Amino acid sequence: MIVEWILRGLAVLTATVSLLPLIKVPHGAIRGLAFPRQQIFWLCLFLLVAALWAGAPVWVTAVFGGCMCLQSIYIAKFTPLWRRQSVRADDALQADNRRHISVLTANVKMSNRDYPRLIHLTQRVSPDLLIAIETDQPWCAALSEALADDYPHRIDLPQDNGYGMQVFSRLTLGEVETRCLLTDGVPSIRCTVTLRSGALVRLYVLHPEPPVAFHDTKGRDGEIALTGMQVAQDPLPCIVTGDLNDVAWSTTTRRFQRLSGLADPRVGRGFYNTFNAFHWWARWPLDHLFHDPLFQLLTMQRLPKIGSDHFPLLFALALGHAPQRVDQLEEACPDETAEAVEMIREERDRDRRPIGDDWEEKAE
Template sequence: MNWAGIVIDGFIWFVAVLLLVATLLPLSKLPHGIVRGGEFPREQIFLLAVVMAAVMAITQKYHLGSVGAAVMAMVALVQMIFILKFTPIWPKQSVAADPDLQNDTDRHISLITANVKKSNRDYGRLIDLTRDRAPDVMMAIEVDDEWIDALKDGLADIYPHWIEAPRDNGYGMCLMSKLELVEPQVRDLIVDNVPSIRTIVKLRDGQTCRLYVVHPEPPVIDHDTKGRDSEIARVGIEAEEDHLPALVTGDLNDVAWSTTTRRFQRLSGLLDPRVGRGFYNTFSATMPWMRWPLDHLFHDPRFRLVDMARLGKIGSDHFPMWFVLALTRSEACESEPGESEEGEVEEAEEMIREEKSKDREAIGSDWEDE
């Protein structure tokens, strides 16, 4: 008996079943970490399924090889359906700025959003990057008091406006701006000690927009995702009701193609500049084989995209993101992420009320303890 062959065949079928389960579970849309976590590695599952289809067709005997290869091909197809829109072959959702708007810098807003990883103490890399790029607005996530002090020492001379919400639990954030900020707010939207920022930003030409910075809880295998989903949904509903053109940015602890993010876009009407342009995977900066887009910016259709880039490493497990947008004085573009489904707003509001009524500690509050 060829035991080596049996072991190899067993491993091949184990991997195939694992890929199939990881593909089917997220289709249930159940709001639990072990289900929603399967939405993250769609690129990796797609590539593995393609490889496994070839392996099974070549190595597995009789009709089982054909069946296994066909199932893996279907797995790859399902994953491709979700990720294809983030490739250049898909129509772009965000409209690029025309040459006149690109040159009218008074209507521009440039932003960097960076999850610094609280335990990372290499402050200088982010400070140097910020000085080099010189964004109008810089947002740092997972900051504590030591991070705030270091950023102020390095950047206070170029950023007169600050909103600070340091936390020791990995959910702290701060916003620094060259542009005037009006009605700045720090709010715990759903869970205590999980802050978000909301403010009006005044552009150089006098126009104003609303900026939301969020960092909800991550999905974990032993907890539901309703806290994260509720915070994302609430910001989406607020942005849709806002009379000002809105920008929502931050580490959403969710991928661009997920159930939660797609619902957020339908609720808010905001556009994703990655659609039709690329994945811009920001996590993990330390594991190149396991990367997905966690750090986001969504914008009102009245904005046009001038520039977008993933920036270099700053000692964190996230890459920072760079965006430059221009606010038009004309009507919104015709591009839209889709209409809300029937009853979707009411379901989201009920989930938000339910989660706000709970008295619990934020997920992962001790993860960044040194």
Template sequence: MTLLYSFLLWTLVIILVVGTVVPLSKIQFGAVRGFEFPKEQYVVLAIFLAIGLWFFDPLWLSGYGIIGLLVIAAVNLIYIAKFTPIWSRQSLDAKEPLRSDRDRTVSVIAANVKKSNRDYGRLIDLVREKKPDIVLSIEVDQDWIDALKDGLGAEYEHWIDVPLDSGYGICVMSKLPMTAPEVRELITDGVPSIRAEMRLRGGERFRLYVVHPEPPVIEQDTKGRDSEIALIGLEAADDDLPTIVAGDLNDVAWSTTTRRFQRLSGLLDPRVGRGFYNTFSATMPWMRWPLDHLFHDPQFRLVEMARLRKIGSDHFPMWFVLALARTEASNGSVGEAEPGEDVSVKRMIVEERNRERDAIGTDWEDED
């Protein structure tokens, strides 16, 4: 039995080492990039495995294993520590009187509803309760659009809806005026995103991007997802309006791709210094990470941020309230782009746009 315990412990140690080391290669493949997601779980598992080796493994190698596991825990902590309260906050808190100036604030609910989820009333009730200025709904099909319009059409004057049966549908409904809204398939056919100019009640304008790139899957590369996220970053950097980028990025906040997005765009992540706010999976508490994001221009200040209650989806919805100041400010830098990074990114974007293939995962919801 002791040897069986040792075998199981060392098997888990090897898996943990692979999961930590492989993503350092930055290879753009689902089987590699997927290992970036559960870093919180890696830290906890490394600590428990070290305890297990100390008490249950009689082999002389256990001491080396314990040291290695502590190193693995430390490496993963380096990535996720910035999303805990011990870290300096990246985006600034709004102060009075800006905080209470309704003419300069915008509230947002961002929700991946899961297309096969038919409990429309839970999201509708949540929206009626929170009364956001903007609601972003992802994975909507025509049934979802019909339900949202029946339940909330009288409260939201401005709509952009792209119902799709593939799981890539997007809907934006807003109490704030929208100018020149665009629905675009930036990289892959069948994967839409939305861009619109928004106007606050006081007349100030800002740009809103809503995105839902492809997910990483084991057997395919992630260049489509990575290209779309990078392209939005480049556009945000060149935009002449203060910018908000929101949606289900199918990527975690500490990943290679998301960190590069921040370097390219200069946008801030309000999670930094505040918490993980894990949104997926709503159904598996032991496997959760932050997939649903909002990044904002340094001209915005954070008023509120919260993970909201379940709506029948495999994602939790997120709640954000931002206030638009007249100056740019932040508590910390997002980092400078690496030499040649923009050139390599633009090359990847061109290559992906020219590649003919179907969007990833369009039949997943058909299996539910």
């Protein structure tokens, strides 16, 4: 009897945490529940087996089975069972390295002071661009001293609030803009990158605020949506990368794809979970790269730990000559665009400190 009542309670709990993210309320207490969809799926599978073994009521087993199905609707896209969104580069593009660009994105965790691990990793994989997130002045100094000879082009944006960033590039950077899109103290970078072929592409680097239980997510959601709108108007083929503090299957990320028209190379390939590097049982994909359909994918890898709570990601793309068809991608409807515009306007009118701007100080 006790086991049955425990299973009843767990059925109500799993149904609640599975259904709440369906409510399109931009608040961390709701949006954060969408992060552990993989974990909830496996938990429900275990509980379903336990319920069948214990002879629990039919509604209990039905709830566990229904929650599994609901979670699988979101996460199945990020398995090899799904059709891939990013096209694999053809032989001609693979051979033409003048049209290649490789990007290593790493959230270093500002309080992590193990600089050599990222430096040695960068030197080993030798990307065209290194994008370091959460860099403060000591991080910028350490990376600059070690990598300056190999990476002559650099954008330094150190901050001591966990929102700093730095870009190292072997390729020429131009039209550099560093701006706080919505919230003071939460910067982003936009610039052009000149490929070896001479072609220009646009790079956007983001690190919006994380969702927390005591605050709404309008800052994060608005910044991601605004970037999507800017990408849609950009005449150059675009790459958007960084720690988006959002999972690949969320309402916010899917809206970003509809607004921008960019492809997610994870779809049809794998989760490539990057956070939390410290806990194998609680990981989800927070670090991303989205690309214009003109690009074709060469490689994508999650790299070893660097002392941070995030794993680094390495992407290599080739700029094609004609856009590839991006399956499963819809355009944003007028109501969705209007809703995003209103959220952006509201967030711009607020005067507040960035969420978690003192977390890394406490960690030290």
